[in-house]
Amino acid sequence: MSYKVKLYHLYPDAMNLYGDMGNVIALAKRCQWRDIEFEVVDVKIGDSVDFSDADIIYMGGGQDRGQKIIQNDLAKRKTEIQGWIESGVVSLTICGGFQLFGKYFKTAEGEEIRGIEVFDTVTTAGDKRLIGNVVVDVSAATAKWAQKFRFKNLENPTATLVGFENHSGLTKLGPNTEPLGTVVSGYGNLGDGGYEGGWYKNAIGTYLHGSLLPKNPWLADHMIAVALMNRYGSPIPLDNLDDKLEEAAHKAAIERAKTAKTLSI
Amino acid sequence: MKFLAILVGKLAALATRLTKTGSGTTLPGLMAEKIEPQIIRKIAERLKYGVIVVTGTNGKTTTSKMLVEILSEEGYTVLHNPSGSNLTRGIASALIHSVNIFGTGLEADIAVFEVDEATMPEATTKLRPRAVLLTNLFRDQLDRYGELDKTAAIIGNSLRGFSEMTTILNADDPLVSSLAKYSEGEVVYFGVEDQGITTDSGLAMDSKDCIACGHELVYEERYLGHLGKWHCENCKEKRQKPLVSASSIKVSPFVSKFELALPKENLKVEMPIPGLYNVYNALAAATAATVTGVGAPAISHTLRNCEAAFGRMELIEVEGKKIMVLLIKNPTGANQALSAIYSDGKPKKVGLFLNDNFADGTDVSWIWDIDFEYFKIAGSEFVASGIRGEDMALRLKYAGVDKKNYKLEKDINLATKELAKKLKKDEIGYLLPTYTAMIEIRNNFTVKSDELCNMGKVTKRGL
Numbered sequence: 010m011s012y013k014v015k016l017y018h019l020y021p022d023a024m025n026l027y028g029d030m031g032n033v034i035a036l037a038k039r040c041q042w043r044d045i046e047f048e049v050v051d052v053k054i055g056d057s058v059d060f061s062d063a064d065i066i067y068m069g070g071g072q073d074r075g076q077k078i079i080q081n082d083l084a085k086r087k088t089e090i091q092g093w094i095e096s097g098v099v100s101l102t103i104c105g106g107f108q109l110f111g112k113y114f115k116t117a118e119g120e121e122i123r124g125i126e127v128f129d130t131v132t133t134a135g136d137k138r139l140i141g142n143v144v145v146d147v148s149a150a151t152a153k154w155a156q157k158f159r160f161k162n163l164e165n166p167t168a169t170l171v172g173f174e175n176h177s178g179l180t181k182l183g184p185n186t187e188p189l190g191t192v193v194s195g196y197g198n199l200g201d202g203g204y205e206g207g208w209y210k211n212a213i214g215t216y217l218h219g220s221l222l223p224k225n226p227w228l229a230d231h232m233i234a235v236a237l238m239n240r241y242g243s244p245i246p247l248d249n250l251d252d253k254l255e256e257a258a259h260k261a262a263i264e265r266a267k268t269a270k271t272l273s274i
Numbered sequence: 275m276k277f278l279a280i281l282v283g284k285l286a287a288l289a290t291r292l293t294k295t296g297s298g299t300t301l302p303g304l305m306a307e308k309i310e311p312q313i314i315r316k317i318a319e320r321l322k323y324g325v326i327v328v329t330g331t332n333g334k335t336t337t338s339k340m341l342v343e344i345l346s347e348e349g350y351t352v353l354h355n356p357s358g359s360n361l362t363r364g365i366a367s368a369l370i371h372s373v374n375i376f377g378t379g380l381e382a383d384i385a386v387f388e389v390d391e392a393t394m395p396e397a398t399t400k401l402r403p404r405a406v407l408l409t410n411l412f413r414d415q416l417d418r419y420g421e422l423d424k425t426a427a428i429i430g431n432s433l434r435g436f437s438e439m440t441t442i443l444n445a446d447d448p449l450v451s452s453l454a455k456y457s458e459g460e461v462v463y464f465g466v467e468d469q470g471i472t473t474d475s476g477l478a479m480d481s482k483d484c485i486a487c488g489h490e491l492v493y494e495e496r497y498l499g500h501l502g503k504w505h506c507e508n509c510k511e512k513r514q515k516p517l518v519s520a521s522s523i524k525v526s527p528f529v530s531k532f533e534l535a536l537p538k539e540n541l542k543v544e545m546p547i548p549g550l551y552n553v554y555n556a557l558a559a560a561t562a563a564t565v566t567g568v569g570a571p572a573i574s575h576t577l578r579n580c581e582a583a584f585g586r587m588e589l590i591e592v593e594g595k596k597i598m599v600l601l602i603k604n605p606t607g608a609n610q611a612l613s614a615i616y617s618d619g620k621p622k623k624v625g626l627f628l629n630d631n632f633a634d635g636t637d638v639s640w641i642w643d644i645d646f647e648y649f650k651i652a653g654s655e656f657v658a659s660g661i662r663g664e665d666m667a668l669r670l671k672y673a674g675v676d677k678k679n680y681k682l683e684k685d686i687n688l689a690t691k692e693l694a695k696k697l698k699k700d701e702i703g704y705l706l707p708t709y710t711a712m713i714e715i716r717n718n719f720t721v722k723s724d725e726l727c728n729m730g731k732v733t734k735r736g737l
Contacts, residue, residue: 022482022490026413026421028605028642031672038672054490072421078488141636173637218639223668254671254682258664265630265661 012245013046014236017060019068019106020079021051027175029069029103031220035229036065043248045233054082060093064236070104070218073116080122083109087125094127099236100212103221107206107214108132108178111186117177128207128214129183135200138177142266143195143217145170145205150189160234160244169193170205170225171262172217180216182207189215194266211235224262226255279310280377283370299359303366314362314400317369317377323350323384325401326562329391329429330409330450332607333555334360337409338388340559340580345384347572348563353382360390362397384566391425394432398439406433407442407562410554411449412499412606413640422449430456440565444558445516446501452485454514464561465516466497467535468523471550486511498550499606518561520553525617527598527702534560534577539570543577547587549614551607556580590705590719592694597625597703601712603635605643608706612649615704621653625693626670627686627707627715628660634708638662646673655696656680659689660711686714 040047052058108114111130114122148168180198189206197205206215222229237245283306306313328338345352355368373380389397433456441457444450445465454461489508496502505512523532534541560573588599602608630636658667667682683689697703
């Protein structure tokens with residue numbers, strides 16, 4: 010039997026900053042290398058889209074302008090996307106996408122951009138940009154996922170995520186959204202070196218660019234595994250891939266986070 | 275105070291040169307400005323034909339260099355700041371260097387200053403330029419500047435309040451073009467008029483929505499990133515008619531040919547540097563020259579004989595093989611470099627060297643916006659290197675490059691030699707380094723850029 014994963018890419022034009030397209034490329038390649046069909050549906054402003062066939066919903070980061078442009082269109086899809094996330098659809102949102110999956114984002118000008126409340130988060134503009142390499146310890150989250158899904162790749166998951174943050178928004182987590190991890194090096198959600206990102210059901214939000222998934226292949230595989238289980242009703246074992254280069258890039262990013270100075274402007 | 279400021283500045287320049295602690299391109303200005311904050315204005319206002327400022331994301335250095343050469347050819351004595359010294363201290367240093375310690379004896383009658391985007395407000399206030407030229411705005415080193423729209427607003431605000439100043443804008447860049455509203459003086463545009471060079475590469479589109487109303491822009495032609503013939507169907511915003519334009523553009527790995535339409539004359543130009551981005555640089559420089567009153571002969575002569583600026587395009591010799599080095603700093607620049615390399619459609623041997631020091635940009639995410647998937651790279655062989663060589667190798671792996679066709683060698687020298695080894699006799703290699711990787715290559719290998727013009731001619735006959 011041949012398997013399939015279908016990803017819905019929210020606003021690929023307005024919300025594509027800092028190479029976040031690499032996440033879609035990583036998911037596509039890691040499916041193709043395993044002979045899993047991978048299909049992308051681009052969701053643009055005004056498109057009439059039915060998410061009922063979605064395995065993964067994805068949104069990258071954007072500038073404030075991009076966020077303002079899409080907010081009304083996204084608001085119209087709020088109930089539908091919320092519903093699918095409730096039912097366990099996998100989702101990854103980065104930076105501005107993560108902010109808009111929360112309750113609201115209050116800009117430096119005091120303007121409130123409404124989010125779609127997948128996450129119990131509120132974001133307010135801070136007075137400096139938080140920029141630099143990040144390493145996040147995600148062992149608490151993966152331990153919980155491992156209890157829920159008995160996937161092979163979660164037995165000994167890499168306990169870290171690596172990436173690059175560049176945001177001025179400060180995101181506060183409410184009780185219904187758990188932190189994705191704790192910052193080992195970098196600023197994190199509130200710029201205090203505390204929590205990074207958030208997750209609810211199978212939806213993950215984070216500030217990490219990099220791109221995220223190529224350097225953190227276990228997370229890409231986790232998303233693919235959950236997507237397949239949702240679609241086919243039982244766990245589908247994933248073939249092992251040669252991830253030596255991915256692991257080397259992961260290590261290099263950790264090394265760089267230690268040595269390269271982070272910057273806030 | 276002016277006397278003291280110049281004296282201290284000159285002593286600082288002398289000291290840095292004597293102690294070999296630097297090239298004296300920024301420290302003198304830094305010290306002189308501390309003593310006399312008005313030093314830039316006081317010297318600049320004595321330039322008989324004023325100051326032209328060049329800013330924007332890509333092409334500042336090459337455009338400035340072309341403009342300086344055109345103006346010199348026309349008979350001006352041109353003062354300019356060296357590449358990279360594009361903050362006010364670099365400008366102050368250049369000005370101090372141009373006068374004697376009494377602040378007189380200024381030989382230059384016009385100045386061309388390349389100015390960093392973030393420095394624009396200070397630069398226009400102090401220099402009161404006769405013209406500001408804005409090349410383009412692309413995502414670049416977002417780690418340093420934050421978001422692109424904010425950079426645009428900073429530049430826009432720096433144009434306010436100068437009714438005597440001409441603003442020269444890239445008509446094909448909707449974000450640049452939108453800055454006309456800030457200008458209180460004359461605004462002129464340059465742009466490409468060509469149906470044959472349209473791209474459908476979708477990545478690195480930095481400005482696809484109408485600045486005025488947010489509606490998605492319609493492109494009749496798209497040339498490079500978000501540059502093209504655009505209009506908004508919602509609010510009627512549209513590309514402005516250029517004063518100077520380029521058409522019938524043909525690029526090969528070594529030369530670019532195009533027709534340059536000046537207000538009163540059309541020129542056929544053949545430049546010994548490749549790439550549509552260099553056509554844009556030439557177009558920008560020709561427009562600034564035209565606005566200054568320079569005639570067609572000086573423009574034509576200069577463009578035919580131009581060379582790329584420092585490190586932007588150079589030829590190095592490694593173990594008897596020739597490698598062309600093209601600096602990359604952001605996805606649009608890298609896509610343009612690849613487009614020049616692959617303009618003949620043949621497989622190549624390419625080095626991609628990625629450093630993430632401050633001067634390179636500390637965020638390497640941008641390599642995922644390089645459109646490797648778009649170029650016909652099948653059969654090409656790659657060497658990835660640099661501090662973040664793993665990231666570059668990973669990008670190639672996910673672009674679908676066969677495992678046997680890419681190699682990771684972290685050490686930049688060894689990687690350069692590795693690339694040379696792959697080359698057959700007389701085959702040209704290509705090396706795309708970020709800034710600090712480029713400096714390292716220049717320091718370690720023989721630069722033979724004077725041969726580039728000849729190569730251009732050889733290729734021309736071959737085509």
